[in-house]
Amino acid sequence: MGKLILVLLIASTGCTTLRKPWIGIIAYYLLAILGPQYIWWWNFEGLRVSLIVALSTLSGIGISLFTTEKDYHFLLNRQNLWPALLWFFIVFSYHSGPYVSYFSHSGLSPTDLLHLSNTVFIFYFCASLEINQINKLHYLIIVFVVSTLYLTYWANDQYLSQNWSQFNLGRLRGPIGSTGSIYGDENAFAMVFVTGGPFVYYLGWQVKRLWLRWGLWATIPLSWHAVFLTGSRGGLLGIASVLLCVLLLSKKKIMAIPLLTFFLLFYQWQAGNVMDDRSQMISDYQGDKSAEDRLMAWSCGFRMVQAHPLTGVGLGSFVSAMTSFGGSRPMVAHNTFVQYVAESGIGAGFAYIAIILGFYLRSKKIWYWCKFFPEDEEKRKIDLYSRASTASFTGMVTCSLFLSLNNYEIFFVLLLFNNALYQICLKKSYNMMKVKN
Numbered sequence: 001m002g003k004l005i006l007v008l009l010i011a012s013t014g015c016t017t018l019r020k021p022w023i024g025i026i027a028y029y030l031l032a033i034l035g036p037q038y039i040w041w042w043n044f045e046g047l048r049v050s051l052i053v054a055l056s057t058l059s060g061i062g063i064s065l066f067t068t069e070k071d072y073h074f075l076l077n078r079q080n081l082w083p084a085l086l087w088f089f090i091v092f093s094y095h096s097g098p099y100v101s102y103f104s105h106s107g108l109s110p111t112d113l114l115h116l117s118n119t120v121f122i123f124y125f126c127a128s129l130e131i132n133q134i135n136k137l138h139y140l141i142i143v144f145v146v147s148t149l150y151l152t153y154w155a156n157d158q159y160l161s162q163n164w165s166q167f168n169l170g171r172l173r174g175p176i177g178s179t180g181s182i183y184g185d186e187n188a189f190a191m192v193f194v195t196g197g198p199f200v201y202y203l204g205w206q207v208k209r210l211w212l213r214w215g216l217w218a219t220i221p222l223s224w225h226a227v228f229l230t231g232s233r234g235g236l237l238g239i240a241s242v243l244l245c246v247l248l249l250s251k252k253k254i255m256a257i258p259l260l261t262f263f264l265l266f267y268q269w270q271a272g273n274v275m276d277d278r279s280q281m282i283s284d285y286q287g288d289k290s291a292e293d294r295l296m297a298w299s300c301g302f303r304m305v306q307a308h309p310l311t312g313v314g315l316g317s318f319v320s321a322m323t324s325f326g327g328s329r330p331m332v333a334h335n336t337f338v339q340y341v342a343e344s345g346i347g348a349g350f351a352y353i354a355i356i357l358g359f360y361l362r363s364k365k366i367w368y369w370c371k372f373f374p375e376d377e378e379k380r381k382i383d384l385y386s387r388a389s390t391a392s393f394t395g396m397v398t399c400s401l402f403l404s405l406n407n408y409e410i411f412f413v414l415l416l417f418n419n420a421l422y423q424i425c426l427k428k429s430y431n432m433m434k435v436k437n
Helices: 002-019 021-033 049-067 078-096 110-130 134-160 186-206 210-218 220-230 233-249 253-270 272-279 289-307 318-325 336-370 377-400 409-436
Strands: none
Touching: 002 021, 002 049, 021 049, 021 110, 021 134, 021 409, 049 110, 078 110, 078 336, 078 409, 110 409, 134 186, 134 220, 134 377, 134 409, 186 210, 186 220, 186 233, 186 377, 186 409, 210 220, 220 233, 233 377, 289 318, 289 336, 318 336, 336 377, 336 409, 377 409
């Protein structure tokens, strides 16, 4: 029955996407963030859902290029120059890196990673072209929030039902299905709750029914608990940075004291021994094997870029090259910037930094424009969505200091929000100036 319903959903989505490609973009990010193919994997067996969604979306975009008028400013702009350059250096390092081979210690081969990177970037640029209205962004937020809420329920259910097989050395892994997923890594799973929490919070401000608003907000401590279950220290720091960002962006700074007090009390009550033991080692890294390994990986990464500044060691080859640059054992960089610059050269590292700085500069510009927009529902949505994406992005950047999140889809979803909101505000500001003149 479940497979039949899924087939009907795929067919209807595919047909709709041919006429409205942005529906396919929403469906693609639902698969990427929620990962239903890993949760209810038995219904997805034998069905190439991602491929069907991808082909129908690309076909729909191809058709729309000849049948509808497109605003190419959403795609062809300065912000998207940096992801394009990052993509170029990634591909260049795959073909030119000295350590690229078909074998990988980290699970995915360089060729697999190239295909994954191509998919991530292609859909980001397609989404930049199609997600060009505030209402379309609203649907994407709904996907993000629903995914966060369901995975929050799923994570807490594993704990309450005592499904200890889902825990690795006491740390909760995400749904991995029959073939594995990115959520099989506890740190990557924690990122869903770090980045999704701000959208749950700000969507609560948008809804008018008080029971629904408080219902949404009541799930946020449960998402914190999900991070505690993963035992991710990066996730804990991510939550802290999100809370700080939300408070800085809030007009009611007085709320800082009760909010932080509540978080600390909830942490002491629910964090448990795993999170508590690991968090204590954030400041005392001496003797902590995990922290020492990270420092070793970072130093090896910088030796790699010194030896191969233009190409890096090659896409997906950091692990393979580790022992050649002083590493005691193969491992990933546990830092997104180091992973990029070591594998794909200084050009990739520069593009990645430019993406991050550009995000905050555009967020600041969006808030500036909002001061002059007339008070209406669109302005309210722009303001809330910008604050949500900025807080979420801050959590992502904080976690990326300690995790390799190079192909993490949520990073590109947040870039998409920033790009769309900036272009919407730019267009709105231009129209206001025309009316005045």
